[in-house]
Amino acid sequence: MSTLRDLAEEHTSLRPADIDHLHRIAGDWQLLSDLSFADLLLWVPVDGDGTFLCVAQVRPTTAPTAYLDDQVGRIVGGPEVAHLEVAHRQGRIWREGDPVWYGDVPARHEAIPVRLRTADGESGEVVAVVGRDTNLSTARTPSQLELNYLTTADDLAQMIADGTFPPPRHPGETTSAPRVGDGLVRLDANGKVTYASPNAQSAYRRLGYASHLVGEDLAKLHRRLASDPLEGTDAGNAVLAALRGEAPPRREIDARGATMLTRALPLMPAGVPIGALVLVRDITEVRRRDRALITKDATIREIHHRVKNNLQTVAALLRLQARRVAMPEARVALEESVRRVASIALVHETLSMSSDEAVEFDGIVDRVASAATEVAATEVSVGMRRQGSFGVLPAEIATSLVMVLNELLLNAVEHGFPPAGEEGAPGTEGTPEPAVVVSAHRFRKQLHVSVADNGRGLPEQFDAEKGGNLGLQIVRALVTGELRGTIELRNGARGGTEAVLVVPLARGTADRLAG
Numbered sequence: 001m002s003t004l005r006d007l008a009e010e011h012t013s014l015r016p017a018d019i020d021h022l023h024r025i026a027g028d029w030q031l032l033s034d035l036s037f038a039d040l041l042l043w044v045p046v047d048g049d050g051t052f053l054c055v056a057q058v059r060p061t062t063a064p065t066a067y068l069d070d071q072v073g074r075i076v077g078g079p080e081v082a083h084l085e086v087a088h089r090q091g092r093i094w095r096e097g098d099p100v101w102y103g104d105v106p107a108r109h110e111a112i113p114v115r116l117r118t119a120d121g122e123s124g125e126v127v128a129v130v131g132r133d134t135n136l137s138t139a140r141t142p143s144q145l146e147l148n149y150l151t152t153a154d155d156l157a158q159m160i161a162d163g164t165f166p167p168p169r170h171p172g173e174t175t176s177a178p179r180v181g182d183g184l185v186r187l188d189a190n191g192k193v194t195y196a197s198p199n200a201q202s203a204y205r206r207l208g209y210a211s212h213l214v215g216e217d218l219a220k221l222h223r224r225l226a227s228d229p230l231e232g233t234d235a236g237n238a239v240l241a242a243l244r245g246e247a248p249p250r251r252e253i254d255a256r257g258a259t260m261l262t263r264a265l266p267l268m269p270a271g272v273p274i275g276a277l278v279l280v281r282d283i284t285e286v287r288r289r290d291r292a293l294i295t296k297d298a299t300i301r302e303i304h305h306r307v308k309n310n311l312q313t314v315a316a317l318l319r320l321q322a323r324r325v326a327m328p329e330a331r332v333a334l335e336e337s338v339r340r341v342a343s344i345a346l347v348h349e350t351l352s353m354s355s356d357e358a359v360e361f362d363g364i365v366d367r368v369a370s371a372a373t374e375v376a377a378t379e380v381s382v383g384m385r386r387q388g389s390f391g392v393l394p395a396e397i398a399t400s401l402v403m404v405l406n407e408l409l410l411n412a413v414e415h416g417f418p419p420a421g422e423e424g425a426p427g428t429e430g431t432p433e434p435a436v437v438v439s440a441h442r443f444r445k446q447l448h449v450s451v452a453d454n455g456r457g458l459p460e461q462f463d464a465e466k467g468g469n470l471g472l473q474i475v476r477a478l479v480t481g482e483l484r485g486t487i488e489l490r491n492g493a494r495g496g497t498e499a500v501l502v503v504p505l506a507r508g509t510a511d512r513l514a515g
Contacts, residue, residue, distance in 0.1 A: 004042070007055045007073065011046050018127040021116040025130070026056040028166035031279075034180035035153035037063035037146070038134040041071055042114075043084050044127070051077035052084050052129070061181060062149075066107040066135040084129045087111035091126050093161055099136055106136040115163035123163050130160060148186055148195040152277055158269035167247030167265065178261055178281030185278040186267075191217050191243050194275070203282040206258040218278060222262075225255045235262060242266045242276035258284045305352035311345035336410075336471070343368055343406040347399050359398050361390035365438060368402060372409035382413045382453075387439040390447070397503065400482040401449075405438065407471040408451040408499050412436045416455030416497055445505050452498040457491040479503075 004026060008019050026042060033040045042056040054074045059065040087094045094111040101107070110132040118124045159165035183200030185193055196204075196213035204213060207225045219236035226232025231253060238248035242264035250263045265277045315338045322334035346367060350359040369384040393401065417434050436453045472489075479487040485503040492498040 004055045007053060008044055011053050011075075012044050013047050014044065014127060018116055022055065022114070022128055024166050024169070025114065025160065026058070027169070029130070030058055030061075031180060032132075032153055032156050032160075033058045033060045034062045035149045035156065036060065036132055036134065037149070038108075038110075038132045039066045041131040041133065043081075043129045043131055045088060046075060049077070050081075050085075051075050052081045055128075061179070064135045064138055066102060066105055066133045068103075068105075083109050083111045084131065087113045087129045088126050091115070091161070093157060104137075108134045108136055110134075110157075112157045113161045115161060117163035130157075132157070144195070145197055148184070148197075149180070152184075152186060152267070155267045155269045155274070156277075159267075162269070162271060164266075164268060164271070170249040173250060178263055178279045180279065182279065182281035185213065185218065185280060187218055187239070187243065187276045187278065189243065189273060189275050191219050191239060191276070193218055200280050203260050203280045206282055206284065207253060207255040207260055208258075222253060226253050227255050238262065238264045239276065239278065242278070243273065245273050252283070258282065259287045260284075300357070301352050304348045308345045308348040308352055311341050311348065315341040315345065339371070339406060339410065340403060340474075342371070343402050344399060347395065347402050350398075351395055357395045358392050359395065361393045361398055361401070362386065364398065364402055365390060365405060365440075368406050369409055369436075369438060372406065372413055382417065382434040382436055384409070384436050384438070387437060388441045390440045390449075391442075393447075397447075397483065397505070400478045401503065404475050404478050404483070404487075404501065405449075405451065407475045409436060409438070411471055412451060412453040412455070412497065416453040418456055442505070447501075447503040447505055449501040449503065450498055452492055452496060454492075454494070454496040457495060457497050458489065462489075475499075 004022060005019055008014050008022065014022075022042060022044070029040050029042075037060055039060065040058045041054050043052040044055055045051075046053050052075070054071045054076075057067070057071050059067075083094045083097060086092075088111075091113050093113070094109075097109055099106045099108050112130040112132060113126040114128040114130055116124045116127055156165050181199065183203045184195075184197040185200050186195040188194050193213045193216050201213060204221075204225075209221065209225060213221075219239040222235040222239065223229075223232040226235060231251075235251040235253050238251045241248040243266070245266045245268050247266060248264055250261060253260045253262065259282075261281045261283045263279045265279070266273065267275045267277055318334050318338045318341065322331045322338070325331045325334060346364050347359060350364060351357065365386055369386065373382055373384055413436065416436070432454050434453070434455065436451065439450045439452070441448055476487060479485050479501060483501075483503045485501055487502075488500045490498055490500070
């Protein structure tokens with residue numbers, strides 16, 4: 001399904017600013033749909049042919065929908081869009097006409113013109129029309145809640161027609177929560193509560209206010225209830241700002257161990273401030289879970305930090321032991337163990353600074369490659385570079401893969417190039433500068449990795465399955481066991497040796513890499 005922007009750009013001559021305004025409406029109109037008990041359809045006139053195109057749709061959560069099928073992308077004309085044409089041409093809300101039928105569903109049509117205010121705050125031209133279509137098949141008793149919902153909906157509809165709704169979104173606010181069903185409070189122009197829904201009353205009761213809200217000065221009440229005076233002042237000032245016609249950011253109120261999120265919206269149909277709408281939501285359990293997750297994340301990071309410290313301690317002990325060993329073979333074995341432990345410590349160091357059990361692997365590879373050239377037991381100076389990106393990898397893959405790459409890189413540096421004096425040694429005429437390239441890319445939920453050098457290649461009669469030193473045996477065991485992948489050691493097409501790994505990735509990991 002095409003997006004709102006795609007449809008508008010393909011079929012209309014609306015300006016980018018007009019389309020952005022339509023996006024803001026579609027991002028905040030669930031509120032109007034729920035208050036209206038109606039479906040909302042966003043119609044834009046198609047250039048030059050008298051038809052209208054539906055570019056967005058929202059269904060109410062408070063009532064049955066009037067449309068079983070999605071209407072986005074539908075182009076209509078003729079008598080079916082007469083009400084849209086009146087609203088668009090005359091710039092007024094259209095409410096006349098008899099109910100219409102959509103299959104077996106009777107519905108009431110309304111049309112609300114959409115204006116975008118000019119830079120100097122004047123009411124601009126109509127750029128689209130919001131169709132408000134109510135399913136009439138369910139009889140409804142007009143309760144106090146419903147009457148307040150509908151009255152507020154009409155005020156917001158007029159504000160859409162004036163170009164003053166929706167208000168601009170504040171930085172960091174990505175959702176329209178709280179919603180109508182969470183709790184609704186309506187204020188008059190003096191800030192006194194004229195109506196509070198049952199859910200709103202319950203939310204304030206959790207904060208410690210047991211009396212009925214009607215007649216209360218809400219700004220003063222917020223200041224009295226909040227445990228933190230500064231928080232209460234901010235929440236009270238948000239209400240006063242809405243009464244002045246502003247749209248303040250959402251505020252939270254903590255009191256008596258409970259937390260409530262509030263959103264204050266001005267009500268100013270035809271530019272006249274008549275009060276404010278305050279939506280509230282009890283988020284006590286949400287914040288409790290957030291705190292638990294923060295504590296858990298901090299604990300996990302501390303564990304990784306301690307594991308890293310322990311591994312570094314083990315590496316230091318092995319290094320001390322290596323210095324005291326007289327046998328060269330034993331010293332080399334201990335030094336290799338030091339490097340293997342240090343490579344694992346790199347992963348845990350990265351995890352200790354991360355908020356989840358995944359790491360950006362490119363930085364780890366670069367550090368391991370740099371270390372391999374510094375500690376390798378060879379006089380040959382080898383250049384290292386990386387092609388492509390490993391992206392984000394989960395810890396269980398990263399820990400094993402870093403050991404594999406550490407062994408392959410060390411093997412390439414120490415054994416891939418002839419020593420000085422031998423044929424083909426670096427520095428002799430016609431011999432390229434020694435280099436090792438680590439490449440990585442994704443393909444079909446798999447991570448493909450290669451470590452290639454431009455050295456002398458594999459010896460004749462080399463058995464990739466059985467041959468090799470302890471490092472290559474560790475590599476095969478990790479790739480086929482822990483990583484559940486495959487590895488192939490072969491001579492490169494242009495000389496040198498190439499190790500090719502294929503590691504399967506879980507779906508979530510592949511998606512993160514794609515991003």
